[in-house]
Amino acid sequence: MKQADYRQVEKSITRLIRTNRQTMVIVIENDASVTVRAPKRVPKKEILDFVKSKKNWIVEKQREAALKVRQARAKKFVEGEMFMYLGKQYPLIITEETNYALKFSKGNFILHTKCQPTAYQIFINWYKKIAYKYLSQRIEYYSGISGIKYKNIKINSAQSRWGSCGLKGTINFTWRLLLASPNIIDYVVVHELAHMKELNHSPKFWSIVKSIYPDFLSARKWLADNGHILNI
Incomplete structure (x- = not known):
């Protein structure tokens, strides 16, 4: 592959996350952005070759994701909606x-x-306000039963992540979570809380999640299949 082609492929990657995993995987997020997860020691050229080989699949999945987002955002804010x-x-x-x-x-x-x-x-501001109150209660509950500590939480408008861990113990959540059912919200809360102990998605991480929230697999699958509807 020519150098110009490598640069083009690199531009198509929104996030490159290196962890202790053994294989490479491409994830098309709800906003059609591209996340690549790869082992720490895999050369960047090998990663770009892998992404290039999946070009047609990526384009198709991005089209599907973009369509779902457009459908989910078709709100007109009229009586009865x-x-x-x-x-x-x-x-x-x-x-x-x-x-x-x-x-x-x-x-x-x-x-x-x-x-x-x-x-x-106005709706987004309302969701953010209520999300802060609701999620503060839920994370305090799970922090109490798990013994995992955190500093505080923040609410943002992320479209491709349900939650993330910031510096010095801050946990970020998107307001979109407030559209989900309580069991789905609890899974995301536990997921991010577990990252306070394990920053990756290793077997040890999932073991922590399972010990706190045993039904995490069904919640994780629901989010993967239906997360696109959690928007206005």
């Missing part, structure tokens, strides 16, 4: 008879009429 919250769908009511830009009450999302033009950002 359904929005997810903790794994269930709830209707949107638009009214002038509210003192809030957006609130959730008695199984309905209630949006002030004047806020309809900026409803997308």
